[in-house]
Amino acid sequence: MNNESKIAQNLAEPSSQMEPSNSDEKWMLRALEEAWKGRGLTSPNPAVGAVVVKGEIELGAGYHHRAGLPHAEREAIADVVSKHGCEALHGATIYVTLEPCSTTGKTPACTSGILENRISRVVYGAVDPNPEHAGAADSLLCEQGVEVTAGVLREQCEKVLRPFAKRISSGLPWVIAKTAMSLDGRITRPPSEGQWLTSPESREIVHQLRAQVDAIIVGGKTVRRDNPRLTLRSEKSVGKKEQPWRVVLTHAGRESLPQDFHLFTDEYKNRTLIYQDKPLAEVLRDLADKGCNSVLLECGGHLMRQFAEAELIDEYQLFYAPIITGGQDFGFGLGNHFKSSLTLKEVRSTSIGQDTLISGVVVR
Amino acid sequence: MNNESKIAQNLAEPSSQMEPSNSDEKWMLRALEEAWKGRGLTSPNPAVGAVVVKGEIELGAGYHHRAGLPHAEREAIADVVSKHGCEALHGATIYVTLEPCSTTGKTPACTSGILENRISRVVYGAVDPNPEHAGAADSLLCEQGVEVTAGVLREQCEKVLRPFAKRISSGLPWVIAKTAMSLDGRITRPPSEGQWLTSPESREIVHQLRAQVDAIIVGGKTVRRDNPRLTLRSEKSVGKKEQPWRVVLTHAGRESLPQDFHLFTDEYKNRTLIYQDKPLAEVLRDLADKGCNSVLLECGGHLMRQFAEAELIDEYQLFYAPIITGGQDFGFGLGNHFKSSLTLKEVRSTSIGQDTLISGVVVR
Numbered sequence: 001m002n003n004e005s006k007i008a009q010n011l012a013e014p015s016s017q018m019e020p021s022n023s024d025e026k027w028m029l030r031a032l033e034e035a036w037k038g039r040g041l042t043s044p045n046p047a048v049g050a051v052v053v054k055g056e057i058e059l060g061a062g063y064h065h066r067a068g069l070p071h072a073e074r075e076a077i078a079d080v081v082s083k084h085g086c087e088a089l090h091g092a093t094i095y096v097t098l099e100p101c102s103t104t105g106k107t108p109a110c111t112s113g114i115l116e117n118r119i120s121r122v123v124y125g126a127v128d129p130n131p132e133h134a135g136a137a138d139s140l141l142c143e144q145g146v147e148v149t150a151g152v153l154r155e156q157c158e159k160v161l162r163p164f165a166k167r168i169s170s171g172l173p174w175v176i177a178k179t180a181m182s183l184d185g186r187i188t189r190p191p192s193e194g195q196w197l198t199s200p201e202s203r204e205i206v207h208q209l210r211a212q213v214d215a216i217i218v219g220g221k222t223v224r225r226d227n228p229r230l231t232l233r234s235e236k237s238v239g240k241k242e243q244p245w246r247v248v249l250t251h252a253g254r255e256s257l258p259q260d261f262h263l264f265t266d267e268y269k270n271r272t273l274i275y276q277d278k279p280l281a282e283v284l285r286d287l288a289d290k291g292c293n294s295v296l297l298e299c300g301g302h303l304m305r306q307f308a309e310a311e312l313i314d315e316y317q318l319f320y321a322p323i324i325t326g327g328q329d330f331g332f333g334l335g336n337h338f339k340s341s342l343t344l345k346e347v348r349s350t351s352i353g354q355d356t357l358i359s360g361v362v363v364r
Numbered sequence: 365m366n367n368e369s370k371i372a373q374n375l376a377e378p379s380s381q382m383e384p385s386n387s388d389e390k391w392m393l394r395a396l397e398e399a400w401k402g403r404g405l406t407s408p409n410p411a412v413g414a415v416v417v418k419g420e421i422e423l424g425a426g427y428h429h430r431a432g433l434p435h436a437e438r439e440a441i442a443d444v445v446s447k448h449g450c451e452a453l454h455g456a457t458i459y460v461t462l463e464p465c466s467t468t469g470k471t472p473a474c475t476s477g478i479l480e481n482r483i484s485r486v487v488y489g490a491v492d493p494n495p496e497h498a499g500a501a502d503s504l505l506c507e508q509g510v511e512v513t514a515g516v517l518r519e520q521c522e523k524v525l526r527p528f529a530k531r532i533s534s535g536l537p538w539v540i541a542k543t544a545m546s547l548d549g550r551i552t553r554p555p556s557e558g559q560w561l562t563s564p565e566s567r568e569i570v571h572q573l574r575a576q577v578d579a580i581i582v583g584g585k586t587v588r589r590d591n592p593r594l595t596l597r598s599e600k601s602v603g604k605k606e607q608p609w610r611v612v613l614t615h616a617g618r619e620s621l622p623q624d625f626h627l628f629t630d631e632y633k634n635r636t637l638i639y640q641d642k643p644l645a646e647v648l649r650d651l652a653d654k655g656c657n658s659v660l661l662e663c664g665g666h667l668m669r670q671f672a673e674a675e676l677i678d679e680y681q682l683f684y685a686p687i688i689t690g691g692q693d694f695g696f697g698l699g700n701h702f703k704s705s706l707t708l709k710e711v712r713s714t715s716i717g718q719d720t721l722i723s724g725v726v727v728r
Contacts, residue, residue: 183722185549185550190705191701193704322709322722325702326673326701331548335691337555341557342689344686344687345686347686347718356711
């Protein structure tokens, strides 16, 4: 397996891994493939994919690219029209990972698009996480004679929606904690050695993680020590995505941070946010209010521990370098036992060069 | 991949993983397959495998089962004789993972067996690690008209010999450190939770590790807390192998350990050794002198750190459970950075149920 597919696997793309057990599942997997293309690009909207099928032949497909642009259904419909003309849509089935929207927002309701184009069957995976809209499409479409099948590969469809669903349901973003540790859980090397614990391949994956989120959080100490850029450097993301917010949490305030550092001087300086002494949950809530569906923690052990202990983290992406360093700086800081252990599910371990990436989602 | 083959893979059996590039390599891989069967059973002798081939057909194979029993070459020769008669050996080639012995010990020299049976070609992998014997077989056999090819898959053959070679070359055993940690490097759970971090599958692998070694080392604290048995419970090892020494390192002496504990009362009580305040290297030297080729550390963080920092560990087998616990008990204790990081090579990561096993060998 090459690094590319390892990344896809580790970033929890389900479509590449399961065998469909019937035709609906087969086409929903295709819709999921489309949906994952939008991951990290669509906030505050969800990543959604759609595919239009007639007689077991794919007529067109699409995904939601970015807030303000057409929804996945509209993209797929446009794809069919450009390839086969409007007529092709009559009597077709559309597979969508998320229940089609039935209200007009920045773009017209997708249910209207489906009806106007005389699509005869709608198959969707996840129900709209917004309780006000959940299930609204079903009756609206059924009344007009469109057959609706809901809940196909629901669980997989909910995975790609998680960041959006988390924000909608809790007012907090989906929080991914990334840290690179030695095998003994440390994050620094002895003074005579270089800064990096992990391999260039692992650091490339970190850049791909950044491309999935709307904000990156670090502590003031990390900024003072590393003068980080926190920019998107992965080929896959440059130019496709707005620079995520660069969020610095500090006790000492903005003045304590060198003003000539990258975060304050580079072309993205208006994407740097400083929070002084704000409770972590409030920081996250504020970021959600700014439209962030997901956030990446790239902070040191002390701050990481606070986020973990407060159960504010949803997903862990932990890189282990094949070294043992001793030392005082732990990936999850020092302190007493948590009240209870955090347990991960959907655990995956992947060799990335000489490093090991262990990832998983917190069991609530 | 099932757990069985995962274990084989993680315990560094090379034969299952490489493609031979010629006939000699192909048969040496077969000999290696035989050699690995003896791993952990042969101390103070090395694990060695052999296969007898004529016209690209395998006539017989064997491995060294236990000190005092025939060497691998003799086992393979006997296998051929029982299946095809003595005549079959004339003009055959024998593949052996280690240079055949040319001196008479508890059993007669293997070179004699080769000559007596008119085997016409010897192919071996690793040179005898004992400098007094290294290469001695070559001239002895060549003089008698036997063709000798040395060094085929040398590196792989040396891997299975490592414990023996370490003891012969340094007077110390091959030391394997095993520990089970949370993802944040801790070895205990919060008080309200159970004792185990890792899954039953991982604990089964620990039993298979025990079956590879001649001694298991723990600290007095571990004994007092857990009253461990440190016995062989894997189906594969019970009855095939003597109980490894159970070694307790303590500052407080034997009297500090409850005398009704398993280590002092069970059927293997004569296989329990206590060392009080002895320097770690001296403990290891003493075990090597007792014939131990390899030793497994199953100790807590404080002692593990001392072994690691003193560079006495050769191989790490680290289990990571998918939990984050906080807490004060680290797999590699507390303290300052090591003078320099320990770096592992031959790193493998394997999913064992929900756990991840990361293993590797220390780069010297």
